Amino acid sequence: MNMQPKTLLQKENNFSVWYNEILKRAEILDVRYPVKGVYVWYPYGYKLRNLIYAILRSLMDKEHEETLFPLLIPKEELMKEREHIKGFEEEVFWVTKGGSTELDIPLALRPTSETAIYPVFKVWIRSHRDLPLRIYQIVNTFRYETRHTRPLIRLREITSFKEAHTAHANRADAEEQVKKAVALYKSFFDELAIPYVITRRPEWDKFPGAEYSIAFDTLMPDGKAMQIATIHLLGESFARTFDIKYEDKDGSLKYVNQTCYGISERCVAAVIAVHGDDHGLILPPGVAPIQVVIVPIVYSSGGKNGEVEKVCFAMYETLKKAGIRVFFDNSGDRPGAKYYRWEMKGVPLRIEIGPRDMRSNSCEFVRRDDGSRTQVPLVDVVSAVKRTLNEIQSCIAKRAKETFFANIYKSEEEPSTKAAHGIVSIFLCKSERCGREAEERFGISVLGEAIYEDEDARGRKNEGTCMICSRKAKRVYVARAY
Numbered sequence: 384m385n386m387q388p389k390t391l392l393q394k395e396n397n398f399s400v401w402y403n404e405i406l407k408r409a410e411i412l413d414v415r416y417p418v419k420g421v422y423v424w425y426p427y428g429y430k431l432r433n434l435i436y437a438i439l440r441s442l443m444d445k446e447h448e449e450t451l452f453p454l455l456i457p458k459e460e461l462m463k464e465r466e467h468i469k470g471f472e473e474e475v476f477w478v479t480k481g482g483s484t485e486l487d488i489p490l491a492l493r494p495t496s497e498t499a500i501y502p503v504f505k506v507w508i509r510s511h512r513d514l515p516l517r518i519y520q521i522v523n524t525f526r527y528e529t530r531h532t533r534p535l536i537r538l539r540e541i542t543s544f545k546e547a548h549t550a551h552a553n554r555a556d557a558e559e560q561v562k563k564a565v566a567l568y569k570s571f572f573d574e575l576a577i578p579y580v581i582t583r584r585p586e587w588d589k590f591p592g593a594e595y596s597i598a599f600d601t602l603m604p605d606g607k608a609m610q611i612a613t614i615h616l617l618g619e620s621f622a623r624t625f626d627i628k629y630e631d632k633d634g635s636l637k638y639v640n641q642t643c644y645g646i647s648e649r650c651v652a653a654v655i656a657v658h659g660d661d662h663g664l665i666l667p668p669g670v671a672p673i674q675v676v677i678v679p680i681v682y683s684s685g686g687k688n689g690e691v692e693k694v695c696f697a698m699y700e701t702l703k704k705a706g707i708r709v710f711f712d713n714s715g716d717r718p719g720a721k722y723y724r725w726e727m728k729g730v731p732l733r734i735e736i737g738p739r740d741m742r743s744n745s746c747e748f749v750r751r752d753d754g755s756r757t758q759v760p761l762v763d764v765v766s767a768v769k770r771t772l773n774e775i776q777s778c779i780a781k782r783a784k785e786t787f788f789a790n791i792y793k794s795e796e797e798p799s800t801k802a803a804h805g806i807v808s809i810f811l812c813k814s815e816r817c818g819r820e821a822e823e824r825f826g827i828s829v830l831g832e833a834i835y836e837d838e839d840a841r842g843r844k845n846e847g848t849c850m851i852c853s854r855k856a857k858r859v860y861v862a863r864a865y
């Protein structure tokens with residue numbers, strides 16, 4: 384058996400190296416594909432991705448319908464919305480040839496799908512009875528990234544973009560949808576035990592074509608913020624460009640009001656980065672491809688060991704029937720090698736059974752999140768596994784939250800030092816000039832104004848003077864950012 388090197392990884396000291404090593408050693412993503420910014424999911428990584436997206440799907444399916452739009456967008460549609468194309472122009476991949484023939488109309492690989500979907504909305508939406516219309520798709524999108532690409536985080540092919548698009552009869556309904564989307568994303572990240580701040584992006588840095596944008600940011604172990612979800616109120620801007628109108632009850636024709644919101648595989652990056660440690664991944668049980676691994680403590684097969692393996696296999700069958708994602712590692716490797724492998728892959732719970740446990744009709748539970756060991760009677764295994772997985776889920780959520788909020792600061796002066804390892808709230812006015820100057824001067828990015836949070840309850844003053852121009856200002860979050 385090909386043993387992997389056992390050198391300890393150092394997440395806190397060198398996150399970047401840790402991250403790349405984990406993707407490889409835990410078999411999440413293979414970075415050896417010969418196109419820059421384009422990567423291959425290993426089967427194990429793809430299972431993790433699918434379990435995470437299953438949660439997202441089940442939340443979306445309550446009020447949205449899943450659909451699938453084409454990858455190719457005709458140039459004329461992509462170019463229609465002026466602000467929108469300005470925001471994406473430099474990032475579009477173009478298909479200009481079919482075989483050796485130049486295409487009459489160049490086709491864009493979708494960088495996002497507004498301009499693929501809204502011409503169809505124009506056809507689908509006729510009357511007020513067609514509203515609200517709420518759809519989503521999970522697709523790959525392409526962006527010609529010129530910055531340093533990074534697996535799952537900054538990509539040329541985003542493989543797993545969940546984008547939702549909704550149309551409503553009026554602005555109030557659209558704004559209500561924005562609130563619902565925020566609530567939905569909160570539930571999603573809560574299930575992944577990923578902490579976040581929610582901000583309203585500055586006017587000068589919103590989604591191209593939107594009236595306003597809301598973002599979720601989490602904190603990576605290197606102290607940088609990472610945007611993990613965005614929600615946009617589009618209002619009537621795209622409806623006017625794509626002529627999406629409906630006939631109201633009184634017979635009048637009106638433009639629809641729209642929203643769109645998206646999440647990419649950055650959510651997988653967040654799960655990996657936020658929870659993992661020097662031994663590898665730590666996966667929330669809800670999304671772990673293997674929730675329990677059974678390891679027989681035997682040093683050769685056959686003989687007395689046959690009994691141990693029999694008990695292990697019976698336990699495997701029982702747990703599987705109980706709906707647990709369980710794996711019985713009866714490979715020929717030594718137990719130590721098995722521990723290493725499953726710790727690296729973030730399996731939340733390991734069950735060990737050796738001859739001594741057999742004599743007492745018990746087994747040993749070893750938790751991945753804190754390494755603790757508990758002796759459990761064999762007859763109680765199913766209920767004990769379920770209980771322990773729940774405990775692990777809440778423990779890692781608590782730990783992630785504590786770390787996160789310990790790294791959110793407020794600062795009245797120079798934010799640079801604090802922003803070296805966290806998110807800082809400072810007073811900054813709404814002007815682009817001050818925003819850009821703050822970014823330049825302090826080496827940070829402006830995330831936006833904190834919303835949907837009771838700031839006063841935390842004893843923070845919300846009104847102050849802008850750090851740059853001294854005019855009246857509100858608190859905004861800033862950080863070094865991905």
Ligand SMILES: [Zn+2]
Binds near residue numbers: 813814817849852854
């Ligand atoms: Zn200012």
